Amino acid sequence: MDLRLSAEDLAFRDELRAFLRASLPAPLARRLRTGGKASPEELRAWTRTLADRGWSVPHWPVEWGGTGWSPLRQMIFRDEVQQFPAPEPLSFGASMVGPVIYTFGSQAQKERFLPRIARLDDWWCQGFSEPEAGSDLASLRTRAEPAEGGWRITGQKAWTSLGQHANWIFVLARTDRTAKKQNGISFFLVPMDSPGLKLVPTELIDGSHEVNELFFDDVFVPDENVVGELNKGWDYARFLLSNERTGQARVGLAKARLRRIRELAAAPPDGGPAPLDHPAFQRRLAELEVQALALETTLLRIVASGGGEEGEANPVSSILKLRGSELQQATAELLLDVAGPAALVWPYGPGEGAPLWGADAAPTYFNLRKLSIYGGANEIQRTIVARSILGL
Ligand SMILES: Cc1cc2nc3c(=O)[nH]c(=O)nc-3n(C[C@H](O)[C@H](O)[C@H](O)COP(=O)(O)OP(=O)(O)OC[C@H]3O[C@@H](n4cnc5c(N)ncnc54)[C@H](O)[C@@H]3O)c2cc1C
Structure with a gap:
């Protein structure tokens, strides 16, 4: 196998480098180079700069804002962004819920959410883990009960990264308590300002506020915010986690x-x-x-x-x-x-x-x-x- 880059791929890499040098604000570039972080506002602004260039979600299908690049070009892009270093698109939207929505979601969900993810107009967070369901995620206990026009979610999520900045969360909840544990789970899209949803910060060892606990107390979610088929959430979660790990x-x-x-x-x-x-x-x-x-x-x-x-x-x-x-x-x-x-x-x-x-x-x-x-x-x-x- 020949692992050298072709002349076209090298030219593509040069184009990326020139773009990063010209477009990333100098103070942010300096801070990232010495180990600092981008603020949520800087990440939003940078994602929009990438989106204007058509590069905020390169791996997505072209009809939803992707580039159509080969997997190798996508890898070169990620590598250059990380090495520069420039901020990477927020993974919760771009690499986790985005691919779930364009692969399994309804047309209405695609039209509503994908363009907003590509510009970081919506900040998503991940509501999978629970105090007693981390490695053994399928034993999660947060439950969704049928209600008029939708579902009511009750339970607790743990370790919700950057939930304090998010306006949406994707949530796994049990919709069938009689089925084998992997079979009774569904995948919900929930606004963070829903009545009954409470966020409590968890302080980390480095003193930062990065993760949170989330409490759901009878939170209403309309039917239109269930992704794909009911009780198939485990399959969508495995697909999502595999994308998360690759990244x-x-x-x-x-x-x-x-x-x-x-x-x-x-x-x-x-x-x-x-x-x-x-x-x-x-x-x-x-x-x-x-x-x-x-x-x-x-x-x-x-x-x-x-x-x-x-x-x-x-x-x-x-x-x-x-x-x-x-x-x-x-x-x-x-x-x-x-x-x-x-x-x-x-x-x-x-x-x-x-x-x-x-x-x-x-x-x-x-x-x-x-x-x-x-x-x-x-x-x-x-x-x-x-x-x-x-x-x-
Ligand atoms: C900083 C941080 C951010 C996170 N962000 C999110 C987020 O945004 N959203 C979200 O949903 N979750 C998030 N998580 C949760 C994360 O996915 C879980 O912490 C992880 O799955 C492990 O679960 P646990 O913490 O319950 O540990 P446990 O499952 O209790 O595991 C404890 C230890 O036992 C080991 N262990 C458990 N079962 C086995 C087994 N079968 N075989 C061998 N060893 C085993 C584990 O490897 C681990 O070392 C985050 C976690 C951290 C630390």
């Missing part, structure tokens, strides 16, 4: 962090001894760079083989999730080691005269612990690989 390879982010580590380790901004002079450090860095290359090559092989069946959950996504999350965590750990005392400013802020260059290393290290948990914990991914790919 978690994020090899471009790992490459960008490794490049930053190499620069900092060669010449620490505080003028201290250079870690890159030590053979043990060189070896650690080289191992991670090789792992990034191996993951990238795996992605290219998957792209070259055409991926999985349309509308089907793809077990290969579990491999990408496993290796991608482990690599992200290992690179964050190495960055923390390189920063050393410069990382100690967390959580009190940089303070007067304190070095800024390592300030994001500790929050990033702690925050990325989540990667081996969400989207299905890594232990569960190993079981999927063993059963579905190795046939054990």
